[in-house]
Amino acid sequence: MPGKHVSGIAEQTCRRCKENSAVLVVRTEPLCRDCFVKYVHTKAIKRMESFRVRNSAPDQQRKILLPISFGVSSVSLLNILDHHLKTQKSKTGRTGFALVVLFVDATGVGRSPPDKALLDLAKERFPEHEYTSIPLHEVFDLVSEDTSLLEILPTISSNKSLPSSERLPVLLNSLASATARADVITILRTRLIVEQAKKLECEGILWGDSTTKLAEKTLAETAKGRGFSLPWQIADGESHLGIAFNYPLRDLLKKELVAYVDMADPSLSPLVHEPSKTANQLSMSSKNTTIDDLMTQYFESVEANFPSIVSNVVRTSGKLEVTPISTSTPHCSLCSNPVTDGRFGIHGWGGDQEDGLVPSLTERSKGLCYGCTRSIPRQSANGDGA
Amino acid sequence: MPPTPCALCKTNRALIVRPKDHSKLCKACFIQVFETEIHHTITANKLFHRGEKIAMGASGGKDSTVLASVLKTLNERHDYGVELILLSIDEGIKGYRDDSLETVKRNAQQYKMPLTILGYDELYGWTMDQVVEQVGKKGNCTYCGVFRRQALDRGAARLGVKHVVTGHNADDIAETVLMNLLRGDLPRLSRTTSIVTSTPSAASSDPKSHTNIKRSKPLKYAYEKEIVLYAHHKSLDYFSTECIYSPEAFRGSARALIKNLERVRPSAILDVVRSGEDMAKLVPGSDDSCGGNCANGAPAAEEEEGGCGSSNGRTAGGEMANMEQQLAQNELATENGLEVEITAGAISGQSHSSGTTPLRNREKKTKNKSEAVASRKPPKQVMGKCSRCGYLSSQEVCKACVLLEGLNKNRPKNAIQVGYEAQDTDNADSMATATSRLRNVQIQAD
Ligand SMILES: [Zn+2]
Ligand SMILES: [Zn+2]
Numbered sequence: 125m126p127g128k129h130v131s132g133i134a135e136q137t138c139r140r141c142k143e144n145s146a147v148l149v150v151r152t153e154p155l156c157r158d159c160f161v162k163y164v165h166t167k168a169i170k171r172m173e174s175f176r177v178r179n180s181a182p183d184q185q186r187k188i189l190l191p192i193s194f195g196v197s198s199v200s201l202l203n204i205l206d207h208h209l210k211t212q213k214s215k216t217g218r219t220g221f222a223l224v225v226l227f228v229d230a231t232g233v234g235r236s237p238p239d240k241a242l243l244d245l246a247k248e249r250f251p252e253h254e255y256t257s258i259p260l261h262e263v264f265d266l267v268s269e270d271t272s273l274l275e276i277l278p279t280i281s282s283n284k285s286l287p288s289s290e291r292l293p294v295l296l297n298s299l300a301s302a303t304a305r306a307d308v309i310t311i312l313r314t315r316l317i318v319e320q321a322k323k324l325e326c327e328g329i330l331w332g333d334s335t336t337k338l339a340e341k342t343l344a345e346t347a348k349g350r351g352f353s354l355p356w357q358i359a360d361g362e363s364h365l366g367i368a369f370n371y372p373l374r375d376l377l378k379k380e381l382v383a384y385v386d387m388a389d390p391s392l393s394p395l396v397h398e399p400s401k402t403a404n405q406l407s408m409s410s411k412n413t414t415i416d417d418l419m420t421q422y423f424e425s426v427e428a429n430f431p432s433i434v435s436n437v438v439r440t441s442g443k444l445e446v447t448p449i450s451t452s453t454p455h456c457s458l459c460s461n462p463v464t465d466g467r468f469g470i471h472g473w474g475g476d477q478e479d480g481l482v483p484s485l486t487e488r489s490k491g492l493c494y495g496c497t498r499s500i501p502r503q504s505a506n507g508d509g510a
Numbered sequence: 511m512p513p514t515p516c517a518l519c520k521t522n523r524a525l526i527v528r529p530k531d532h533s534k535l536c537k538a539c540f541i542q543v544f545e546t547e548i549h550h551t552i553t554a555n556k557l558f559h560r561g562e563k564i565a566m567g568a569s570g571g572k573d574s575t576v577l578a579s580v581l582k583t584l585n586e587r588h589d590y591g592v593e594l595i596l597l598s599i600d601e602g603i604k605g606y607r608d609d610s611l612e613t614v615k616r617n618a619q620q621y622k623m624p625l626t627i628l629g630y631d632e633l634y635g636w637t638m639d640q641v642v643e644q645v646g647k648k649g650n651c652t653y654c655g656v657f658r659r660q661a662l663d664r665g666a667a668r669l670g671v672k673h674v675v676t677g678h679n680a681d682d683i684a685e686t687v688l689m690n691l692l693r694g695d696l697p698r699l700s701r702t703t704s705i706v707t708s709t710p711s712a713a714s715s716d717p718k719s720h721t722n723i724k725r726s727k728p729l730k731y732a733y734e735k736e737i738v739l740y741a742h743h744k745s746l747d748y749f750s751t752e753c754i755y756s757p758e759a760f761r762g763s764a765r766a767l768i769k770n771l772e773r774v775r776p777s778a779i780l781d782v783v784r785s786g787e788d789m790a791k792l793v794p795g796s797d798d799s800c801g802g803n804c805a806n807g808a809p810a811a812e813e814e815e816g817g818c819g820s821s822n823g824r825t826a827g828g829e830m831a832n833m834e835q836q837l838a839q840n841e842l843a844t845e846n847g848l849e850v851e852i853t854a855g856a857i858s859g860q861s862h863s864s865g866t867t868p869l870r871n872r873e874k875k876t877k878n879k880s881e882a883v884a885s886r887k888p889p890k891q892v893m894g895k896c897s898r899c900g901y902l903s904s905q906e907v908c909k910a911c912v913l914l915e916g917l918n919k920n921r922p923k924n925a926i927q928v929g930y931e932a933q934d935t936d937n938a939d940s941m942a943t944a945t946s947r948l949r950n951v952q953i954q955a956d
């Protein structure tokens with residue numbers, strides 16, 4: 125699976141150092157282990173220019189948040205950054221930034237979430253960083269001033285006396301499909317990470333998304349009716365959530381990171397959470413398949429033969445321009461993307477369905493964008509999603 | 511279990527599960543709702559105006575047959591006051607159009623609409639059979655595709671008709687949105703999402719000029735499955751053969767994805783169309799205020815036509831393999847510090863004016879609220895007219911005229927077809943396997 129193991133590769137010499145024998149072919153180049161690891165690090169660190177030592181004041185440490193999901197990508201990123209910080213320190217005596225590693229605990233939510241025990245393992249292996257863990261449902265506490273997120277909850281659970289740990293399952297159970305649940309979980313996770321980053325006074329968030337993941341996201345968000353939000357969702361820089369987003373692994377393919385996990389010394393695989401087999405098989409029946417699953421499968425096969433097409437998708441969606449927004453531009457209550465022209469809900473456009481419903485006031489006042497309205501239809505309050 | 515009542519009339523027994531939203535309807539309500547949605551599309555987008563003469567592209571297939579039936583019904587019911595005629599194109603492939611043209615002829619009688627059948631020989635001086643004789647089976651698909659793209663416009667011009675409606679449905683549009691994301695063609699993505707396209711050359715005073723033809727897609731939001739259901743329940747007479755030729759790799763791959771998406775979430779097709787419309791507004795150089803819905807419409811020349819009469823010699827997957835090769839080369843060059851520009855047209859050999867796609871990874875440094883986008887806008891794509899025929903083209907001479915010149919000079923091959931063929935056969939074969947695998951990524955239906 126990792127990289128392209130071409131038969132007869134052992135006889136080839138590494139194209140870069142011209143010394144060692146190659147262990148895999150990366151985008152037509154046969155590389156040895158060392159040169160491959162260097163290739164991965166260079167690609168990632170190139171994206172971290174603004175966090176160089178000389179850009180940070182000696183008396184004030186810059187803090188950045190690294191959310192870890194224990195997938196191949198975020199584990200790789202942690203390893204790369206840990207190594208990078210050590211190099212900075214040995215060269216200059218200090219580092220350009222400090223890492224705060226955040227784990228969102230989604231136990232009991234979604235399919236086969238990673239075990240919290242992995243966090244201790246990470247702490248052991250990379251002890252120099254700050255680690256913190258927070259349960260997903262606390263998103264409802266953290267955004268307490270932002271009542272619009274609470275308004276999307278089914279009526280019974282928006283009751284303030286209900287503990288947030290009980291609100292989340294009520295919300296998820298009210299959703300009609302696996303796609304909707306996965307969508308809402310991902311959005312809540314992002315919002316929780318953002319809130320936590322602000323609370324911990326981090327100046328930005330480092331996301332682990334690979335090229336492949338960003339391509340998946342491009343097509344998945346398009347399929348969910350959130351094409352309007354793409355420029356906000358995959359670009360480096362100030363995000364719509366009021367904090368900087370960075371994607372240091374945006375120039376690396378998923379399969380390259382899979383290879384990297386194996387080739388890192390020592391191997392990173394003990395830190396990687398593999399969703400259980402049953403969870404995977406379950407996801408293959410259409411009832412449990414999500415749009416994200418489809419895109420993952422799809423790009424896995426594209427990546428195998430057409431890696432440059434994968435990066436071109438990301439480059440292409442990166443060319444979409446953000447519509448200028450101001451402080452008065454309304455945001456979606458769930459995903460928080462800016463919604464221009466008041467185009468909330470799924471009604472009031474050419475593709476309107478004649479389902480006898482005038483763009484309802486509730487739909488508008490709930491303030492959900494088109495895509496979020498698909499995931500949380502108006503009926504969800506009485507448990508009757510379409 | 512008692513029969514489920516129709517979700518709309520609550521009286522009749524529900525017999526149809528509506529593909530769009532899985533609501534359970536009786537036959538009468540389904541037909542009603544299907545027609546009403548198309549009426550909504552027509553009125554909301556002001557597609558027609560009273561007194562207008564409109565040619566419907568008629569192939570005898572389900573889309574164009576349903577289009578003719580629905581437009582006739584709606585024109586009478588809502589008194590649009592438009593004159594509807596049928597226009598069929600005969601590529602001149604022996605046997606290929608016989609059955610479908612018979613269907614169109616019956617439709618013309620059934621709907622009491624005038625029908626004109628125009629052959630490639632009348633429009634271009636060559637039938638496809640003659641083209642194949644001349645250039646061989648390899649690459650003739652290029653000719654067919656290029657000729658087909660202009661045929662309806664040329665035909666309409668002959669009839670003095672200014673407006674052509676086509677049967678493109680929501681599935682087609684959604685497929686094209688994904689396909690253009692996959693091959694990195696934002697200008698075309700933005701064009702194909704508009705419900706109205708036109709060749710904006712108001713300057714032309716020649717009433718016969720086919721540069722003033724407006725095109726629209728009243729079925730833009732109608733699901734393919736519902737079109738089939740409608741045809742079935744109205745007992746419409748249509749010619750049902752699937753195109754036996756495989757679509758080009760990007761389209762085939764996007765089509766499979768759309769089918770799977772529909773299975774997972776029925777609204778997904780509509781949702782992709784909506785995303786496409788929204789994204790069209792964010793494409794650099796697009797007119798922000800109009801996006802995909804402007805009544806003046808986007809240029810039509812580059813519009814996709816699905817399916818082709820003959821695709822012999824086309825390498826399945828060759829298109830993707832070629833693009834991959836090009837992109838990989840450019841990545842390498844970029845890494846070596848060279849500035850590279852590449853056009854999607856150079857890659858696919860199809861999109862002759864898709865605009866340049868700078869491969870340099872341009873960072874979005876400015877995405878701040880106050881930042882005005884205008885300053886960063888690249889110049890608008892330049893769309894000129896073919897100096898020979900006046901058809902919209904980014905080149906001095908349009909593709910059809912180039913091909914015709916080649917044919918007329920008795921030149922057997924043309925450089926244009928290069929795009930379809932992979933460099934070496936082995937490579938092409940493995941790519942073909944890869945793409946057919948892509949197409950087969952299917953999930954089980956429940
Ligand atoms: Zn080496
Ligand atoms: Zn939203």
Ligand SMILES: [Zn+2]
Nearest residue numbers: 516519536539
């Ligand atoms: Zn009914």
Ligand SMILES: [Zn+2]
Nearest residue numbers: 896899908911
């Ligand atoms: Zn021409």
